[in-house]
């Protein structure tokens with residue numbers, strides 16, 4: 001269970017550019033909740049995920065996972081609880097290292113990095129099987145450097161890295177936005193499959209309203225550093241893009257073309 | 264006739280200097296391996312090396328002058344280098360000082376440290392006629408033994424590093440250098456990984472300095488001057504030759520040694536041609552600039568072409 005309580009953060013405090021990126025945000029995710037997050041540019045979505053991941057520290061409020069307060073725990077120390085996939089496919093993997101080496105690092109997330117072998121033979125076999133299920137032809141390229149993969153392949157590898165240890169919370173920040181439509185939908189259905197199979201508690205930011213409605217059991221809309229709409233279960237199933245656009249207008253935020261044009 | 268005999272004289276003098284060239288190349292190859300760890304693996308241009316090379320040389324000379332055996336003196340020199348790297352690492356990570364500046368600060372500080380170690384002497388002699396050293400160059404036999412020793416020593420270093428960078432810690436260091444965001448998202452304490460890598464790097468550089476002091480018969484306060492450029496030249500030359508060995512880490516380290524040997528080969532050539540060695544640092548810097556600049560320019564030019572094709 002993820003518990004965010006009264007979290008606020010202000011950037012460039014006391015300057016002309018002061019920006020209250022999050023204002024008293026509270027959010028609780030039950031185990032297995034798959035929450036899609038939408039909202040206009042600058043609404044505070046990424047900031048929220050960064051605070052959960054620990055790359056940003058809130059000015060006020062607290063973050064806890066399974067009752068354990070992690071607000072003051074540095075990002076790399078809480079990494080064992082989390083899985084992350086970034087918008088930029090280059091961010092989630094080490095380009096100069098092999099596919100299997102990247103996976104081995106993810107496997108050891110949260111463990112001491114001692115003088116045991118960085119990867120074992122048995123692992124290699126297992127990774128090859130895992131990748132085979134992805135059906136991207138990566139199972140025969142285990143020793144290729146990740147830098148030689150396409151953006152979609154890199155996101156798939158990152159997704160595997162993020163989920164292989166069954167994290168308490170999976171954080172996806174527009175992880176298909178940099179991909180072409182076909183690859184994006186492939187990675188997205190892969191995401192859905194992995195999340196469902198592992199019953200993973202997930203926060204997924206997307207700009208695509210249809211995807212936000214189609215995937216997950218809960219949807220939240222953010223605007224101006226606040227959660228302005230939170231809907232789940234049957235009600236969410238009945239939601240239409242029209243409903244969401246109306247909500248947007250009510251909030252005063254402008255929906256971008258990208259949100260409306262998506263299918 | 265006069266020309267021919269002077270040419271033969273030149274050739275034989277050049278040929279007779281070759282064993283020393285190999286010795287020096289191998290010694291500096293260890294320095295280049297150390298630099299490779301920071302420059303290539305960590306993506307950190309570490310200027311500490313000028314200071315840590317001299318630190319290694321002076322530490323060894325002072326200890327040996329006091330009667331300490333060579334093996335122990337080298338171990339202490341290695342330890343001193345580790346500490347120098349540790350300082351740069353701490354300045355960079357805990358105080359947030361940019362890489363280049365952190366290296367410069369340690370390098371400058373080491374100038375004073377080295378003088379403290381040598382008790383103010385600019386040059387500390389080792390009595391290599393009466394003390395056992397691992398590398399020396401007085402007779403042909405000594406040169407041969409030195410070269411054989413250096414080959415074994417370098418093989419051991421490369422073997423150890425190959426093992427280390429295959430361990431969990433070594434992989435974590437490589438990830439830190441390749442992509443810090445990814446490393447931290449995967450639970451790696453990137454601060455410590457940088458510090459560890461910089462320490463090992465400078466330890467190796469100091470070890471190389473300690474061998475260089477044995478070769479020269481003295482530790483000198485100036486012996487590390489421009490070491491970074493020599494090391495970079497060795498790396499870029501070596502990697503250019505070993506281009507095919509795209510991913511093989513051990514071969515990359517071998518390439519560093521080959522690069523350093525070629526560097527000293529060319530240096531000797533310039534010496535024997537009676538060209539002023541004052542110009543050699545200029546030449547070295549130019550070589551490094553060309554090797555580092557060409558890939559960039561090539562990319563830029565290709566990009567230009569691509570742009571036109573699509574216009």
Ligand SMILES: Nc1ncnc2c1ncn2[C@@H]1O[C@H](COP(=O)(O)OP(=O)(O)OP(=O)(O)O)[C@@H](O)[C@H]1O
Pocket residue numbers: 011012019021039040041042043044045046047048
């Ligand atoms: N490190 C930072 N320094 C200063 N301002 C920041 C920083 N990070 C975010 N902001 C500002 O905080 C606000 C919220 O940013 P955030 O990235 O969370 O938005 P978002 O909802 O993810 O938007 P987008 O859909 O464009 O990704 C924006 O106004 C942004 O400019």
Ligand SMILES: [Mg+2]
Pocket residue numbers: 045046047
């Ligand atoms: Mg964002």
